[in-house]
Ligand SMILES: Cc1ncc(C[n+]2csc(CCOP(=O)(O)OP(=O)(O)O)c2C)c(N)n1
């Protein structure tokens with residue numbers, strides 16, 4: 032184990048994957064020698080050269096579309112965009128090309144494309160630089176969508192995304208850029224499609240992913256002081272979804288609170304709730320609750336961000352609303 | 359082209375107002391008194407001031423992530439701008455937008471924008487509406503060199519050209535898009551030569567000389583107003599700060615930095631005003647004192663303003679708050 036921050040863990044995974052497979056390359060804006068926005072790919076251009084670390088102009092469409100083409104022609108591209116908000120500029124390349132090409136062409140080639148992006152708010156970056164848009168992509172058949180909540184997960188999931196033969200979108204959270212943690216050294220893979228039970232408990236299941244996992248853990252600590260035992264599940268992978276992990280937890284707790292940073296309406300929590308309602312309603316002893324952002328663009332003012340985003344105290348209120356604690 | 363003393367002094371006043379606003383912002387952000395991501399315009403003032411000196415209040419502009427200068431030059435109130443960056447309720451967007459989303463529709467400022475290259479299609483639409491409604495107003499789209507590699511640049515110039523729309527595309531070529539040099543991201547040696555591809559006029563001027571900018575912009579605006587279609591005006595310049603406050607700009611070569619700092623548009627223009635007898639030292643100093651006072655007052659206004667109530671989150675989203683926003 033080594034202690035790394037999120038940037039170092041991402042760089043470590045990229046370095047190992049580029050070292051072991053010459054087909055892996057990265058393309059993105061400012062990933063060149065002058066250093067990229069978040070600094071996570073600094074150093075790689077010197078080690079692997081401009082051929083494999085391609086600094087791109089501000090051209091999201093061709094960056095993503097060329098990734099589709101390069102994947103179709105046998106490479107394993109990592110397409111990086113700093114902000115998930117910018118994927119609006121290359122939605123076709125994701126929606127109609129990366130996701131569908133292999134299927135539409137009857138499976139004649141693979142599409143081992145990785146799309147690596149940062150989501151999340153809380154840094155006064157306002158509406159076009161703070162969004163959590165994962166649900167837009169989980170709605171598209173043909174793409175896998177994974178999220179990271181720690182440096183170790185970022186390393187293990189990025190490596191798995193690169194080795195996966197399907198298009199994988201890996202979504203990191205800007206709010207976790209300062210986080211450090213223990214990270215396994217050397218090759219490290221986290222299976223895509225498996226959830227992580229980060230804290231065991233028996234009274235309520237908190238299903239979450241990305242930055243909100245930490246708000247759930249904080250809530251679980253506080254709830255424990257009031258005698259409520261919360262289990263916290265980090266889904267890690269949204270598509271495919273580890274339904275069994277959720278059901279297994281509900282067998283114990285009978286109560287479900289879903290927490291995500293994105294807005295609630297048509298958010299990924301709705302999918303989780305629907306799956307549980309359809310397949311495991313009998314496991315529930317209480318209504319399902321969702322704790323999400325408000326249904327509006329992300330506001331700029333710090334005074335509004337706190338009202339807007341879900342946090343530990345909102346998670347605790349949701350749990351209490353299930354009648355677990357005398358109020 | 360003749361430039362009256364009033365016009366030149368007004369351009370100088372605009373430039374100093376922008377500089378004072380930006381440097382005050384840098385100071386407040388560095389000392390933690392203000393939050394948010396700031397993309398400062400210092401060093402590029404001659405472009406906004408020169409171009410907007412040719413515009414009427416009814417003309418429109420679209421802007422960028424580096425938009426404070428454009429907004430000030432087109433007549434935005436620095437108090438409401440500063441309040442917005444402070445995240446206060448008296449800001450232009452009630453504190454919801456911040457630095458990258460300042461607009462004043464009443465002054466023809468359709469808005470700064472956080473998405474690179476997003477302003478140009480909007481400018482084309484505004485110009486379309488102006489022509490459609492038989493106005494003789496024009497729209498200026500400001501954008502950076504980096505933005506010229508987005509499809510939106512090419513699509514916008516082409517559509518404006520074929521529909522003969524009253525748009526002026528003003529590219530602020532400050533040599534970098536984030537840390538990536540223009541010489542790397544463009545095979546063209548100039549942005550203006552891209553105009554040829556769409557068969558519209560393209561000109562390249564010293565973007566640190568407000569008079570040169572004004573002359574080029576004026577010609578383009580007259581063409582646009584006369585119904586002769588769009589022009590691409592490239593203004594070559596240099597940003598003094600990093601891409602955003604906090605970026606040290608280590609990728610800039612020290613020689614370039616030295617050269618361009620020696621061509622800081624404000625002292626250069628000051629010298630010209632003095633040497634050509636357009637203004638005396640006392641007048642220059644008075645303008646500086648006045649614009650500094652305006653910015654001090656703007657900060658006071660922002661500091662004393664209240665933060666927005668959280669109810670503004672659901673304002674302006676839909677005409678009416680839909681019933682399904684409330685839980686049973
Ligand atoms: C579509 C999109 N891609 C990337 C970014 C990130 N970004 C913000 S500003 C910027 C550089 C813009 O360069 P340029 O157009 O030259 O404007 P300048 O910053 O130099 O004024 C980039 C890449 C963005 N905001 N939007």
Ligand SMILES: [Mg+2]
Pocket residue numbers: 502503504530531532533534535536
């Ligand atoms: Mg630039």
